[in-house]
Amino acid sequence: MTPASIQPVRQTGLLLCLMLLCLGAAPRPATTVALAQSGCATTASAPAAIAAASSTSGSIGLTYAGSIGGDTTAVASIGGGQSLLFSRSADLGMFRPSTSAFYKLHLDERVQDIAAGQDTLYLATGQGGLLITSPDATQQLGILRTPGLAAAVALDGQRAYLAAAGPGGGLQVVDVANSARPQLLGSAPTYSSAEDVAIVGNLAYVAEGLGGGIEIFDISNPLAPALRGALITPGAARGVAIANGRAYIAGGTCGLQVIDISSPASPQLLGAVATGGDAQAIRIVNGRAYLAADSAGLRIFDLSGATPQPVAGRSFGDLAPIGDVYLDGEVAALAAGPSGALIVDISTPALPTVAAAPTLGRVRAARLSGGDLYLALGDGGLADVGDSLTESLIPNFRTISGTTLSLALGPTASGATTIYTAGGSAGLGVAQATPGGPLTSLRTISLPGSTSAILVDGGNLYAAAGAAGVHILSLTDPLNPTLQTTVDTPGAALDITIDGGMLYVADRDGLQVIDPATGTITGSYHAPAGAFAQGVAVAAGRAYLADRGGLLVLDVSGPASPALLQEIPGFSAYSLAIQGATLFVAAGKDGVLAFDLSDPAAPRLAGRYDTPGLAMGVTPDGDTLLVADSDGGLLRLNVIAMPYQTWLPIITR
Structure with a gap:
């Protein structure tokens, strides 16, 4: 069959697949996910209540509209702090202190590391591989899906080097001369789960994550990186930096580890220095090492002597933990996880001070x-x-x-x-x-x-x-x-709403109905043993309880005697909100669930959105929905009513 005759068949096949999907003949199968850190596998499928939703009535589409805040996992800085780059779950952001302006680019993957080139940014995005964007973080230029989980990226000339964890990972060499079409040149496996990489000359130094130690590769032939030497060290190896014939390792709870690499074929451990925290990342500039040390904050060491000497240590209290550090002139950019990103003035190394905390x-x-x-x-x-x-x-x-x-x-x-x-x-x-x-x-x-x-x-x-x-x-x-x-109340009051002049309280062990005029409990429902009611919403004579085991539906048409109508198990519900005939559920790791309340006694699952982390709160706002998410910050989702049930991927991120 000639190429010309193949094309119509492809189009017909695609059309047939779409028709089958629309008819519900081909629901998405369960997905097997390899867990790189534990070396085991699990089957990831929708909760029972979600998988069972297949009625022929309408659906609710939930699509991404915007976001702000979230966990900051990686940082970089350009021009002496003129621009701060930071990654937050599925966002890449840039902050310019001079104008207090933010720019951001929404991505499909979580950014693990950032390398800044002259005209481009290079992002390691886990299972998304290598992503290349414009320097103002507003435009995606190119992408390369690589084996394993891209954990770190280093740039050297027109090549990017990836440390990739998990099966198929290791050291990967990518030609980035054409930003729109990056090409994988060669790769080499590592003995553990590669977590960071540093390039000096024709050698690549790979930190081996939880396996500890480093591997040293000769990259003079980018098509076939060759192992030159390796050393397994105590504890983890989360980050690596090179200076003066030594490799310095951010060794987790083992602190700052020093390795003699003067002979790449036989690296030798010289010793370790305690950092007071869990060393996560390291950068070296002008003879000083800067370590991101988790709850211990930023740690600075003088490397001029035989043994690293502490210069300063600065913890940041509620702004900890510090998971990444990037140096640019007299500025250190820090990734503070749930607290966002920090800009720290290090012009006086013995006294680092926070110059700005510009991100949520x-x-x-x-x-x-x-x-x-x-x-x-x-x-x-x-x-x-x-x-x-x-x-x-x-x-x-x-x-x-x-x-x-x-x-x-x-x-x-x-x-x-x-x-x-x-x-x-x-x-x-x-x-x-x-x-x-x-x-x-x-x-x-x-x-x-x-x-x-x-x-x-x-x-x-x-x-x-x-x-x-x-x-x-x-x-x-x-x-x-x-x-x-x-x-x-008999339990622990965790959430509260009002309807018809009565207060309804999620009281951990069930529901309490309170008359606020008299300050007395007028009705109660005690949930089965092990329940944890932490959210409540009420409409049309029905109360809905968010429980760690799912959703409870109660008849409260007689507030003095609430009665259980239905249990919908299979997910953890954190909070609830009702708008019109739709109940929105913040369902933790299962994202946001949308239930149709056309029959208030029998909610029907009509839509779902997979958030980056744990969906903790929901707030309707017209035809959009605000979602508070543990990793993704605040998301705004479009809420789209669909008159017919569809198997097309209406739940997108």
Whole structure:
């Protein structure tokens, strides 16, 4: 068959496949995923409740629309800190301190490492391989899917070198002369799971991750890298840097390890220096080693002598852990995981100081008021980011410190919005924000228990406070809430909502119904042993409980006697929100689930979106949905009603 005659067959086959998919004849099979770190395999499939959803009625499509914040896993800096590059789950971002401007590019994979060239950026993206983008992080230029999981990338001339973990991984040599068409030239396997790589001359030094030690390869022939020598060291080898005939290893809990590589065929361990933390990454500039040491922060060593000497150590408190470091002139860029990215001034090495903390980290909850979006950042406090999730250019945001687990918006007076924050054991926070003006913390009100959720309704504020029950506060003075009474619930009050003048409380062991006028419990439902009710939503005489084992549906048409109607197992539900006839569930590792409530007593799964981490909170906003995700920060999803059931991949990321 000639090439000309093959093409029509391909088109016909593709059309036939699409027709079969639309008819539901070919649902997606389960996927087997190799676990590189443990060396085992598991079958990853949808939870039972999700897999069973195959009715012929309509579906709900959930698609990516924008994001902000999330875990920062890798950093780089250009031009003495003029631009900070950072990766956050499925985003690559760039921050320019001079203009407080953000640019970002949404990706399909999590960025593990960044190498900055003169006109391009090179990203190691795990199973996504090598990704090449424009220097302002706004345009994808090229991609190369490589074997294994691309964990680190080093650039040398027109070649990129990847350390790839897992099966098929090792050292990989890529020709990047043409950014649009990178080509794999050659590769070599490693004895463990390669985690970092450094290039000096014709030698590549590969850090072997949890297996410990390094391997040294001759790369003078890029088509066939040849092993020259290897050394297994105690502990892990998370990062590697080379200076003065020595390899310096970020050795996890074993600290900074020093290896003599003057004879590449027989490297020798010279010793190790404690770093006070779990050494994750290392860079060397001007005779000093800079280590990202997890909870111990940034550690700096002088390498001029026979043994590394500590120069300075700086932990960053709530901004830890530090997982990556990148040096550019007198600036160190740090990846602080759930706290975002940091810019540190190292012009005085003995006294590193934080110059900027320009990125958001993890997001616990979100609320909208007018044109402003307010975020609960957990230990990172409270942020006002404007309305920026759909823009590639994000305006400067405003934050206040403290713990913020959730938030509620109060009245607006003279253009200022009152914000109430649930601060855990710290109690209730009160703040104010004005459009374009400051975000100001006014006071913290101590309350018994641990405040995890709050609700404003009419002239009252209701706070779910764990073992202390539910606090009812008066908002006669909105800036100074006063405690009126506390309702002691039998379990631990974790979430709260109001419907028909009654409070419904997710009380860990079940549901409590409270009359706020009298401050008494009028009805209860006790869930089966082992239940953990942590979220609640109510509509049309039905209460929905978010449980670690799934979703519970209760009849509350008679609030005095709630009764179980249905259990939907197979996932962990963290929080719930209802808009119209749709129930949105933040389902942890299973992402976001959308249930059709056309029959309120029998919710039907109609859509799903796989988030980068654990979906923890959901907030409907018109035809979009805001999702607080442990790794991905705050996501905005388009919500699209589809009149017919479809097997096409409507759940995309």
